[in-house]
Structures are given as structure tokens and as C-alpha cells.
Amino acid sequence: MHYGFHNTDKELRIACIAGNRRAQQVLYQKYFGQFKGIPMRYMKNKEEATSLLNQAFLNIFNSLPNYKEEGSFIGWMSTIVFRTTMDKIRSNKRYNERFILQTPRENARPVSNNAESKLNTEHIYHQIQQLPDHLRVVFNLYVIEGYKHEEVAQEIDIKLSTSKWRLAKAREILQKALQKHYPNEKSA
């Protein structure tokens, strides 16, 4: 059987469990765009994000036999991608580095006048990636994922006060970087 985008997730899932490479490719291609954003927010660059996403997909393929058809398949997969990302963050020392007050990085891409008007989501991603690692994680968990400070502290094993402090710093830096994108906002 030749698998393609016309196949349902269930058909693809069964074929993936059987080890069909074409079905794996279709499933990967189908959800690549949706899941790429998760590691992109937490990793420093696109290469790291792609590598982490592949690791997450590998975990998905290996865990497919354990999937019980309860809840949405996409939600189940995105949870695996997120957990893989968190595992990577926890295993990386640099996310627990002591915070040193930094101004926006020198190597940050300067926003040109032309790009200023064409700021798109990828630019937002880029600005998030420019945050220091430990700030970026807290910002993503709190703002994007919707964690509370207690949960953030528990997730990455930091103090509650540290979580609050890091969020404040991340907001400060990011708001400056995206000031032209969100001009009417006042600092918190």
C-alpha cells in the first residue's frame, strides 16, 4: 500500500507500528510544521530545534504501540514533543546558569526598516531565541505554555522567586526587542 496524506492518522499509525518507512515519512511531514515551534521556542537555533524535534519524533514512533485511543492523537504527540524538549532542557547545564544581567545580544539580528514593517512570527521566534537560555525557558513555560510560577519552578527545578525574577527579566528584554512590533504596549 502506498501511503500518503489521504490516509487517516489511524492508518498511518498502524503502518508506522509495522515499520513502514513511507507511513513514517507521511506522519512526520504532516505534523512537522505544527511541532517544530515547540523546540524552536526553547532551543537557541534552528539546527538544535530540528535535532530535538527528530528525537521527539523518534520517541513518538517508538511509543506508538502504547498509544491508547483516548483523547486526540495530535495532543498525545505534542505532549511527547514537549516532554522531550523539557528533558533536553533539564539535561543541559546552561539552563541553570546563574543569571547575569545582559543587554540584548550583540549578535542579535538588527531589525531593518524594511523588516520592521514585515515582522512576522518567525521574527518573534528569532527574538525569543535571542533570550538567554534560563530566561527563555521561564518565559516560554509561563507565557506560551501557561504554567504558573509554582509549576515552572517544579518543572525546571528552580525556586519560585527565581522563576518570577527570570520572567520579569525576559519580559523586559523581549519587550524592548519587539517594541516596534507591539508599539502600544507598556512595560509590566
Add this chain to the structure above:
Amino acid sequence: MKNQHKHNLLDWEIELRQEVQQYEFDFDPDAWNEMEQLLGKLNPVNTSTQATVTISTTKLIGIISIGFLLNWLILGLVVYQYKGEEHNPMEQSLPIPMEQKKDRVNMPIGQKEPLIPIIESHHEVPIQMFTNQVIDKMDTSTLLEQPIIEKRPTPAPFSLLNTRNIPLLKTLERPPDTSMMKIKLQKRKRNRKALFPDVIEH
């Protein structure tokens, strides 16, 4: 992922969040190549059918070759047996006596020369005795003139050693007068008093 609270988020953060979550990246073919390598390391492509075909082909070739070899051996053995009965290469290599040569000349065309000469009057006599008798009656002076004919028995194929009827050997029995004499050897005693008697005697 939680994604359910709206606690203390600024407006620009809510907007940013929506933009980020709704955005879909373009597919990257290089990423799939990398993914394929990862999958290849962990789970090689399902080649079980190919492997089965390869194994069965190898087995089939092996069986065919063994069968061919056995067939060739059996055929070779059968051919060898028939050739061994009809043709004795040793006979050709030996010199032919003059009388036989004359007989061959006078022999009518198309008649085959018997491979083993039939001796009707002596078929009950063992080979060795017959040979001795013939030699005793012969004038030995003629032996010097005639070339010596050495008749060697045709080597029988190993598979027919016990089943084949060898001419002149079917009544091979030892005659009563040819019983072997036992030689009684005396025990030799050494004379201890004599030093090296053998050396001194010889």
C-alpha cells in the same frame, strides 16, 4: 503542556502567544533526511522479505548443487563399472604374444576378441596350480624367446567386490595336498658364559 490559564499576561504577550501557537513552519526535507538516519540506526528498513528470499535462494542453489554432485558421482560410478567390464587398459599396455597376433589376423571381421581367454579344461583348477602345471610341462627354452605376458586381474569396482563373479575363482578351494607346513622354530638359548657368540661365530 498546560496552556489553559490567562494569569497576569500583558496584551502583547497574549498576542505573541497566539501568533506563536498558530504558526506552522514549512517542511524541511533535510530534517527528514536526518530523521531517516536516526530511524535507520534504530530500526533498519523492513528487509525481512528480502532476507527470506536471499536465504531461500541460497538454500535452493545449495540443494541443487549437492543433488547435481551426487548425480554426477553415481553416473560416474555406473559408467566406470561398465567400462571396467568391457575394457581393461592394462591389457593394451602389455605386449601381445605372437600366437594371439596371428589369431587376430585370421579372425573374421566383426568378431570380437574375447577379453579373457576361456580355458575350458582347467576351469575347476585354481589359478596358481594351473600356472605351475603349465610351466612344468612347457619347454623352458621357449620362454626365453617369447615375451613375458603378465596378466593382471582387472580391478573390480569397490561396490561390486562381493557380488561380482570373477572367472576361475568361483571354485577356488585349497587342495588337500597343499596344506601349509608349520615351521617350528626352536627357542634360542643364550650362552651366558660366552661373550657375544654371534659376533664370534660370524
